Amino acid sequence: MLAIKTLVLLSTQETFLFYGWWQFGTCLFAFVALLSIWWHIGKKQNDFGQVWLALSVLCWSFSGLVEVYFAEFPPEKTPLLDGFRSVFSLFNSLFILLALPWFRYLPQSLESIIKLKYWSIIIGLPFLFSLLPTLNKIIMGKEGFVNELDVYYSVLTLVFLGLVLWHSFSKRRLIAMAILSLICIGITLLAQVYKLTGSAINLTLFSAIFKTSLIMIFFALALSWVKELSENTIPPPENLMIAFLTKRKEDKVERLLQLKGFSGENERFVQLTATQFELLRSFAQRKKEFGDDWLEVKPKNNPAKNKHYDIADYNEIKRLLVALLDGLFGKGNWSKDIHLNPLKETLFELSSKRERKIRLRIPAANIQI
Structure with missing residues (x-):
């Protein structure tokens, strides 16, 4: 019986170790690629939306390193790992929300809010209210639903992001991409809610799926923006x-x-x-x-x-x-x-x-x- 438990533990550790390195490498590459697109095109347009999206992906890369670091730690360190996951998840959501005002096409129902000069304060206050208790739980070492606050913030982010992505792709007449973006957002929402169940293996699978999907959506968004710039430029x-x-x-x-x-x-x-x-x-x-x-x-x-x-x-x-x-x-x-x-x-x-x-x-x- 002890041997079986040991094998299961080793298998779980290997899964987390593989997932951590995969997340670190994939998201780091995506960060550099998105930043490169901005450097060559977005910088000239004075558009910093891609920078915020790239930083949001970089948070996942750092989260991957945390997964690698804690892969061989005993189970009692899990609350600490969950705490760091929550911190990077909060920063990921914050950077995505900071990118929204730079989107060219926004739904009319949200534009008046997102374009406010106080938008950073509107999204910053919930971020701080979620971050400080999470940091406190990490420092104090208490077990509990350390993921709960970042889940709520992520759900808010995904609702805004889903509506903006749908509007952006549909305005560019990319209806298939608009539908795929909603499917991706739906999977991500499901993964966020699934965090509360505490099933580590299934959550890892969900995370790998939705992070890959979101990265591809971000690249599709960047390419659609480049396509629009090239086709809709007014000739001299x-x-x-x-x-x-x-x-x-x-x-x-x-x-x-x-x-x-x-x-x-x-x-x-x-x-x-x-x-x-x-x-x-x-x-x-x-x-x-x-x-x-x-x-x-x-x-x-x-x-x-x-x-x-x-x-x-x-x-x-x-x-x-x-x-x-x-x-x-x-x-x-x-x-x-x-x-x-x-x-x-x-x-x-x-x-x-x-x-x-x-x-x-x-x-x-x-x-x-």
């Missing part, structure tokens, strides 16, 4: 070509703008209203016929009598830009800083003398009417 004026097309369908006339110059696709088509189509075509005709001639916007105050103005107000330009962006990227799938302002700079040039004059920036050779 000299690389953008436009053509005005009209198609008749039964009793309706479709007015399409063909655009070439975006990476990832040879051409894109945007359907415009008659007013928007004619406005942009007036810019194109002026560019083709008169070169650098300007179109004039009607002033709001004291417009000249008996004078023809090309554009009623600047809102016409804004509505045109919004229609183009909705057609190119989908309604709600673009942002002001990354899409609207660059497209405005590519298409239009304002008079430096503040004369309420505007003209098309695209070269005449790139325009087909």
Whole structure:
């Protein structure tokens, strides 16, 4: 009987030792890889979301070292091991929550909360309330549910992360990845709740599965972000070509703008209203016929009598830009800083003398009417 117990103990120790080294090596590699993506791309975008996600994965790597260290310790040291697991779990959750404000697409129901300047305080206070009792239990050496507080904090984190991941992938039209992310979050939630049962072997298996899945989701998220940057970058004026097309369908006339110059696709088509189509075509005709001639916007105050103005107000330009962006990227799938302002700079040039004059920036050779 003693021999059987000894074999079981040795088998358990070997399992924890293998799991610890696996967790340390895999998560350390993932940390370096995520940080490398940020160094080459995210740093230039001043985006630190990937840094926080990388740090969250690094916490798992440190947790793996703890597993290795305690693998050969007697069972009475288990509460101490559980305590260190909880500490690294808390830091992992904190770093994930700190990454959320950097996500480009956030659910409307959560955006007002996550974008608050007090977000770090909102998530920091529960973190401290969970961390301090856990550290106290480690120092005092008392047994108990040292995992319990980090489980609650992890569940909160996973709810936020799941909603944000679903929104991010769906906005990028990666529905399969959105579904997989929810499945991954579900498995992780199950593993967190399973911690309370105290089944060490099964918990180790759950941990290996959900940590691997989450790391892959983080990489998929990073790659989808890189893909979006490459495909949705607004080309410079000299690389953008436009053509005005009209198609008749039964009793309706479709007015399409063909655009070439975006990476990832040879051409894109945007359907415009008659007013928007004619406005942009007036810019194109002026560019083709008169070169650098300007179109004039009607002033709001004291417009000249008996004078023809090309554009009623600047809102016409804004509505045109919004229609183009909705057609190119989908309604709600673009942002002001990354899409609207660059497209405005590519298409239009304002008079430096503040004369309420505007003209098309695209070269005449790139325009087909």
